[in-house]
Amino acid sequence: MSQRISLTQFLIEEQRAARVPADLRLLLEVVARAVKAIGVTVSKGALAGVLGEAGTENVQGEEQKKLDVISNEILLQANEWGGYLAAMASEELETIYPVPPNYPKGDYLLLFDPLDGSSNIDVNVTIGTIFSVLRNPQAKDKTPTEADFLQPGRDQIAAGYVAYGPSTQLVLTVGDGVHGFTLDRETGDFIYTNPFMTLPAETREYAINASNARHWEAPVQRYIAELQQGKTGPRGSDFNMRWIASMVADVHRVLTRGGIFMYPLDEKCRAKGGKLRLMYEANPMAMLVEQAGGAATTGRTRILDIIPERLHQRVPVILGSRAEVERVTSYHLDPAP
Numbered sequence: 349m350s351q352r353i354s355l356t357q358f359l360i361e362e363q364r365a366a367r368v369p370a371d372l373r374l375l376l377e378v379v380a381r382a383v384k385a386i387g388v389t390v391s392k393g394a395l396a397g398v399l400g401e402a403g404t405e406n407v408q409g410e411e412q413k414k415l416d417v418i419s420n421e422i423l424l425q426a427n428e429w430g431g432y433l434a435a436m437a438s439e440e441l442e443t444i445y446p447v448p449p450n451y452p453k454g455d456y457l458l459l460f461d462p463l464d465g466s467s468n469i470d471v472n473v474t475i476g477t478i479f480s481v482l483r484n485p486q487a488k489d490k491t492p493t494e495a496d497f498l499q500p501g502r503d504q505i506a507a508g509y510v511a512y513g514p515s516t517q518l519v520l521t522v523g524d525g526v527h528g529f530t531l532d533r534e535t536g537d538f539i540y541t542n543p544f545m546t547l548p549a550e551t552r553e554y555a556i557n558a559s560n561a562r563h564w565e566a567p568v569q570r571y572i573a574e575l576q577q578g579k580t581g582p583r584g585s586d587f588n589m590r591w592i593a594s595m596v597a598d599v600h601r602v603l604t605r606g607g608i609f610m611y612p613l614d615e616k617c618r619a620k621g622g623k624l625r626l627m628y629e630a631n632p633m634a635m636l637v638e639q640a641g642g643a644a645t646t647g648r649t650r651i652l653d654i655i656p657e658r659l660h661q662r663v664p665v666i667l668g669s670r671a672e673v674e675r676v677t678s679y680h681l682d683p684a685p
């Protein structure tokens with residue numbers, strides 16, 4: 349019988365190999381415990397009365413769904429008392445959440461998008477959680493500030509996401525490849541099912557919200573038009589399109605079988621800088637994709653090199669199979685077709 353390796357065993361072995369310090373291992377275990385609780389709530393759906401609007405708005409002016417609020421609470425409560433964190437930041441919170449003074453402070457900062465793909469909650473389509481771990485640059489006796497979070501993505505200590513789909517999968521990197529785990533709902537363990545996920549350099553599949561086509565910049569218009577011309581166009585090949593509208597689900601597909609995912613700059617989102625959030629959407633996904641052999645850019649800059657200016661900063665995102673991402677980048681650098 350092939351041996352089943354749990355997330356716990358995987359992390360202990362990473363610790364023994366000196367790739368994961370003990371406190372980071374505990375942090376990741378607690379995140380895994382919290383997302384199991386979110387997954388249980390998600391799977392109950394209408395039976396638990398968790399669908400629909402919360403009736404409130406978050407700091408970005410977006411309507412909050414009940415599950416946005418519930419998932420945020422679960423992550424905050426699970427992570428505030430363990431002693432390995434100094435502060436947290438979330439899509440759903442205006443500013444940072446320092447660990448309450450009655451708990452010990454630790455060496456890390458945790459950022460998350462507690463519930464990604466909110467528009468898919470009520471239609472029973474895959475949604476997710478995205479998280480990013482940074483080092484706490486402050487001395488332990490100081491309360492962290494928002495400025496302490498504004499570190500470039502290349503300094504992330506760990507990053508991951510959880511997809512609540514037909515199965516619940518956790519995908520993680522601590523800077524040594526990308527590792528996937530599937531939740532065994534009977535035992536409650538995340539089992540190591542996808543070691544060293546890599547994505548092929550070439551792909552024939554792309555993901556973009558095509559309803560924004562008229563707002564795209566010229567380089568993106570050109571790239572997508574060439575894909576759509578298929579066999580008879582300049583690419584000499586047919587391309588397929590998928591758009592789930594949950595970044596977690598779309599990126600999970602890209603990490604599983606290759607592809608390119610794009611939420612580029614367009615005239616609709618230009619004033620905000622982009623649609624997706626740098627610190628808890630773009631950065632963790634960019635780290636995962638690069639660790640899997642892919643690339644992630646705004647079209648002009650490597651995402652992991654961006655020095656953040658604001659906690660809720662937005663950026664254009666183009667990520668996935670390296671050859672395709674490089675092609676889109678080259679169109680941005682030399683816009684003349």
Ligand code: AHG
Binds near residue numbers: 594595596611
């Ligand atoms: P969130 O639900 O956390 O606000 O994120 C939604 C994001 C992302 O998951 C997805 O790729 C994108 O919004 C979908 O946007 P469109 O509805 O414009 O396609």
Ligand code: MN
Binds near residue numbers: 461
């Ligand atoms: Mn999101």
Ligand code: MN
Binds near residue numbers: 416461462464465466
């Ligand atoms: Mn969200």
